[in-house]
Structure formats: C-alpha cells, structure tokens
Amino acid sequence: MSPHTPTLPRGVGVSLKALHYRDALAGPRGPAFFEIHAENFLHPGGPAHRWLEAIRRDHRLSIHGVGLSLGGNAPPAREALAERAVLLRRYEPDVFSEHLAWSSFGGEYFNDLLPIACTPESLARVVAHVGAVQDALGRRILIENPATYLRAGDTIPEPEFIASLVRASDCGLLLDLNNVVVSAINHRFDPLRYLEALPLDAVGEVHLAGHAMREDSTGQTICIDSHDGPVQAPTWALYRALLERTGPLPTLIEWDSNLPDYATLLAEADRAAH
Amino acid sequence: MQHTEFAAFAAALHDPGAPIPEGLTAPQGAPLGERFAVYRNNVHASLVDVLADRFPVVQALVGAAFFRAMTRAFVRTERPRDASLFRYGGSFPAFVAGFEPAGELPYLPDVAQVENAWHESWGAAEAEPIGLRELAAAPPEQLLRSRLGIHPAARLLRSPWPVGSLWSAHQQADPDLSSLAWQAESVLVTRPQAEIHVQALAAGAASLAAALLAGATLEQAYDAAFAEDPALDPGQALRVLAEAGLFTEIIVP
Incomplete structure (x- = not known):
C-alpha cells in the first residue's frame, strides 16, 4: 500500500451524530477528530452531506464501515466497494476502517456484526476480502477486533488470527477495547492477556465505548456491546494498560445511541485525554 | 465456516x-x-x-x-x-x-407515502433549482413547447385523504386533528436548498405538477390541468411550483 496513507492525530475524537452537527460546526472547542459510519452517507446528497462537508473543512475525519461483511462467504460486492470509493474521494478521511465480522449472506444484509470462526480457511478468505477492499479504495485500512456473544468454532485463538490477518494483508488494527472487555466477560478470558497477544504496533485507532451488563436465565452475566453510555471502569483500565505499552494513540469515544448532549460527549473525550 | x-x-x-x-x-x-x-x-x-x-x-x-x-x-x-x-x-x-x-x-398507507417521500427527498442528489425569473425570461411560445427538468429531490403524492394536513399536524408535539377537513389532498415535497419543504397543492396545480413530472411539455401539462380544473390560473399554478423549487432547467425541444 501507499506509504503516504494518512493517519489520525494522536488525540481523542468522538462519533459524529446528526444531533450534534450544529455544535460540532460552531466550535470553538472540538475533538481531535470526528468519526462517521460510511453506511449513513451512501445516499447522494441533502442536509447530512452539507453538514459533513462544512464540518470536514475544519476537522480531521475517520470513516468507519459497518457493512462490508469481510468475514462473509463471498467477497464484498463491486458496487459496494465503488460506493465507498466515491465516499472516500468526497471526504478524504484520515482513516477508513471495517470489522472482523460478517453481515451479508445470500443477497440479504443483517444489520448486526455476526461472529466468524477463527480458522485457517476463514483467515484466507478474510485476507482476500481485505485485499479487495484495499485495492478498490487505494489505501491501507484498519480492521476492528470483534465483540461476540458466542464462538463459531475457532481453531486459532482470536488475537493470533488478527495478528496473522494484519501480517498477511498489511492492514492496520482498529483496537476496540470495549469489544475486548465485552468478549472477555462473555467468554471468560483475561483481557490483558488478549491485548498482549495482539500486534500493538499495527494499531491505527482505538475505540472506547459503553457496554451493558445483563443477567441470563441461569443468573450468569452477559455483557452487551451497547454503545449507549459512558465508558466503564474495566475499559478505562485496559486503555491505561494499552497506553503504557504504546504511548498515545488516536482514540475515539464511540457513542451511538441514547446520545448525551455535546458538552457531555466532549467531557468523556477529555477523560481519555488526561 | x-x-x-x-x-x-x-x-x-x-x-x-x-x-x-x-x-x-x-x-x-x-x-x-x-x-x-x-x-x-x-x-x-x-x-x-x-x-x-x-x-x-x-x-x-x-x-x-x-x-x-x-x-x-x-x-x-x-x-x-x-x-x-x-x-x-x-x-x-x-x-x-x-x-x-x-x-x-384507510389513509395510513398514503401518510406512509408522504413520510417516505420526505425521506427520499432528504437524501436525493443536489441540484440548483431555477425560479420564476428564469421561466419568465424564456420566449413564451418556446416555453410552452418545452419540458422542464425536475429536481431530483421532488416528490408528488395525490391522495383521496388529507395526508398533507395530517402530516403537518403531527409536526407539533400535540397534534390537533379536530379542525381537519376530510377531503382529498395533493402533497408536493421539495428540497430547494438544504431544507425539505412539504406543501399541499390545489387540484389544478397538482395536476400540472403530475404532468410535468411525467415528462409532458408545459402546453400538454396545462391541458391536463385545465381538464381537471377549468378555473385554473395557469401562471399562478406555475409560480407555486417554481417557487417550491420543482424545476432545474428548461429543456427546449
């Protein structure tokens, strides 16, 4: 990939939602960058694009894809890649990222990130799909580690699978620490050991988000990747542990529903910056 | 897998x-x-x-x-x-x-149509509308023989129900339907700039808009509108549509 692939600043950014467009544009205080979901901007025109164009003039931008289904059985559709290439040319984001998950099968899109099996066969497929995306977009992309509720028949430990993917695809890693915490609770592993098995030198962005704890019918905890509240203590602890190993990294406060006011969102970003 | x-x-x-x-x-x-x-x-x-x-x-x-x-x-x-x-x-x-x-x-599907039209208009491609001034600048004979380019964010819905009034009433927190007249309504959705506009059209103007959206020349569209509303003021109807941002160009034959 091009050695000139841009990168995000090593500061703290926030998710950009319609509720906050006016505040984001008004400034004067802003986050280090904003992040949008690619799929929310695939329509041709109108007010959302007008806001984003105006905000982009003064701010760094990350575009986060949630729908390319890179862990799926089929490669991403040519039209889907073409649409994202148009979006990237329009906004020239500092980074484009996608997920280690699947969400499409048999011509249907499931609006969720579904778990893949970490196997050699699946690794070869994901490497090919990531390669197709990087070729179509003409840039190195970041791949995000998943949050899961069940395992789909892994034969390779997930962090090892991710390390192999990063090596074989020359992609970067979007390290979602909340996903690590959610999966660690749901599958009962040590999040710090998981972290240490990842290729930390490939991390191009960190995600921090809130999660929700529920009890199942047997009284055991299940942790839901909800993105609907402040970042919680175990995720902050893992973040501190990460930064001790890597130094400062571009970090996003990912808040997708039950949105707070803009000042509260920026205050959450300040917590990560200090 | x-x-x-x-x-x-x-x-x-x-x-x-x-x-x-x-x-x-x-x-x-x-x-x-x-x-x-x-x-x-x-x-x-x-x-x-x-x-x-x-x-x-x-x-x-x-x-x-x-x-x-x-x-x-x-x-x-x-x-x-x-x-x-x-x-x-x-x-x-x-x-x-x-x-x-x-x-x-029975009016529920048409209310859904209005909301779907609003959504489609919200995300449609950008285009610069032309106004009454551009239409007035064209030679009248030529304008009658022309078709008009339609803005990509424009949608028209003709309903036997007062769907525009129902939609408008619900833009307030406590919709008041007590004074609603239960009659047919046509609704034009446009996005002349960043904002989406929803307005009810009189029968003649709606008929004119429907014909122009279907690709008729202005002359053919006037004929269709007069057939529906013999008392139509054609200039006034065209003005309403132009001011809503329905048109992007004059397509001279």
Whole structure:
C-alpha cells in the first residue's frame, strides 16, 4: 500500500451524530477528530452531506464501515466497494476502517456484526476480502477486533488470527477495547492477556465505548456491546494498560445511541485525554 | 465456516423456532440459545428502529405497540439487501396498504407515502433549482413547447385523504386533528436548498405538477390541468411550483 496513507492525530475524537452537527460546526472547542459510519452517507446528497462537508473543512475525519461483511462467504460486492470509493474521494478521511465480522449472506444484509470462526480457511478468505477492499479504495485500512456473544468454532485463538490477518494483508488494527472487555466477560478470558497477544504496533485507532451488563436465565452475566453510555471502569483500565505499552494513540469515544448532549460527549473525550 | 453454516446461522436469525446452528459454543453453563438471541434481537430491533425513525407520523397515528407489531411483520417479509439502510423501507407504504389490521385507517398507507417521500427527498442528489425569473425570461411560445427538468429531490403524492394536513399536524408535539377537513389532498415535497419543504397543492396545480413530472411539455401539462380544473390560473399554478423549487432547467425541444 501507499506509504503516504494518512493517519489520525494522536488525540481523542468522538462519533459524529446528526444531533450534534450544529455544535460540532460552531466550535470553538472540538475533538481531535470526528468519526462517521460510511453506511449513513451512501445516499447522494441533502442536509447530512452539507453538514459533513462544512464540518470536514475544519476537522480531521475517520470513516468507519459497518457493512462490508469481510468475514462473509463471498467477497464484498463491486458496487459496494465503488460506493465507498466515491465516499472516500468526497471526504478524504484520515482513516477508513471495517470489522472482523460478517453481515451479508445470500443477497440479504443483517444489520448486526455476526461472529466468524477463527480458522485457517476463514483467515484466507478474510485476507482476500481485505485485499479487495484495499485495492478498490487505494489505501491501507484498519480492521476492528470483534465483540461476540458466542464462538463459531475457532481453531486459532482470536488475537493470533488478527495478528496473522494484519501480517498477511498489511492492514492496520482498529483496537476496540470495549469489544475486548465485552468478549472477555462473555467468554471468560483475561483481557490483558488478549491485548498482549495482539500486534500493538499495527494499531491505527482505538475505540472506547459503553457496554451493558445483563443477567441470563441461569443468573450468569452477559455483557452487551451497547454503545449507549459512558465508558466503564474495566475499559478505562485496559486503555491505561494499552497506553503504557504504546504511548498515545488516536482514540475515539464511540457513542451511538441514547446520545448525551455535546458538552457531555466532549467531557468523556477529555477523560481519555488526561 | 462453510456455506451451509452461514446459511444455518442466517435461517436461525429469522426463525426463533429453528435449532441453534451446530458448531456454535458458549462457555460452560451459559445458555447458548440466549446468547444466540442477542444477535436475533439486534437484527430485528435495529430494523424496527430504522422504520420508527422513518415513519413517526404513522407510529403516532396507530400507537407504539401497534406500530411495533406492524413493523415486525414487515421485517419478516422484507429485509435489507445491502448495508445502506437509506434504501430500506421504500416498500413499507405498500405493505401497510395490505396489512389487514390497519384497514380501519384507510389513509395510513398514503401518510406512509408522504413520510417516505420526505425521506427520499432528504437524501436525493443536489441540484440548483431555477425560479420564476428564469421561466419568465424564456420566449413564451418556446416555453410552452418545452419540458422542464425536475429536481431530483421532488416528490408528488395525490391522495383521496388529507395526508398533507395530517402530516403537518403531527409536526407539533400535540397534534390537533379536530379542525381537519376530510377531503382529498395533493402533497408536493421539495428540497430547494438544504431544507425539505412539504406543501399541499390545489387540484389544478397538482395536476400540472403530475404532468410535468411525467415528462409532458408545459402546453400538454396545462391541458391536463385545465381538464381537471377549468378555473385554473395557469401562471399562478406555475409560480407555486417554481417557487417550491420543482424545476432545474428548461429543456427546449
């Protein structure tokens, strides 16, 4: 990939939602960058694009894809890649990222990130799909580690699978620490050991988000990747542990529903910056 | 995962009665079905939420519980084909029209049409509208023989129900329907700049707009409009449409 692939600043950014467009544009205080979901901007025109164009003039931008289904059985559709290439040319984001998950099968899109099996066969497929995306977009992309509720028949430990993917695809890693915490609770592993098995030198962005704890019918905890509240203590602890190993990294406060006011969102970003 | 495993997972997402696909595991003692149900719920609840955002007036008219049941039924029959959910839900008005429990509210499908038109207008391509001044600058004879380029964000809906008034009333927190006149209405949705405009049109102007949207010349469109409203003031009707931002160019034959 091009050695000139841009990168995000090593500061703290926030998710950009319609509720906050006016505040984001008004400034004067802003986050280090904003992040949008690619799929929310695939329509041709109108007010959302007008806001984003105006905000982009003064701010760094990350575009986060949630729908390319890179862990799926089929490669991403040519039209889907073409649409994202148009979006990237329009906004020239500092980074484009996608997920280690699947969400499409048999011509249907499931609006969720579904778990893949970490196997050699699946690794070869994901490497090919990531390669197709990087070729179509003409840039190195970041791949995000998943949050899961069940395992789909892994034969390779997930962090090892991710390390192999990063090596074989020359992609970067979007390290979602909340996903690590959610999966660690749901599958009962040590999040710090998981972290240490990842290729930390490939991390191009960190995600921090809130999660929700529920009890199942047997009284055991299940942790839901909800993105609907402040970042919680175990995720902050893992973040501190990460930064001790890597130094400062571009970090996003990912808040997708039950949105707070803009000042509260920026205050959450300040917590990560200090 | 093999093709059959993806297929089994996908099928179980939609059928709560289907067995949990083989090969999936949860830690010792954790109920696998409840873990799988998180995915099933995410897939369905998120689509219901998309429709609730898209059709708030329909939801207000039928109530939240009825709306959820109706959208769940829709999601069972119609699912997204790709990840751009902007493109999902366009067939919801037609589904509502065929949804028997909603039959007592015959205007409901047309209200859904207005909300869908608003959504399509919101995301349509940008274009610069032309106004009355540009139309007036064209030689009148030539203008009559011309067709008019239609703004990509323009939508027209002609209904036997007062759907524009119903929609407008619900833009306030406490909609007051007591003074609603239950008569036919036509609604024009346009986006001349950043904002989406929804306005009711008189019968003659609506007929003129419908003909122009269908690609008629201005002369043919006037004929159609006079047929519907012999008392039509053609200049005034064209002015209303131009000021709404319906036109982008004069296409001289």
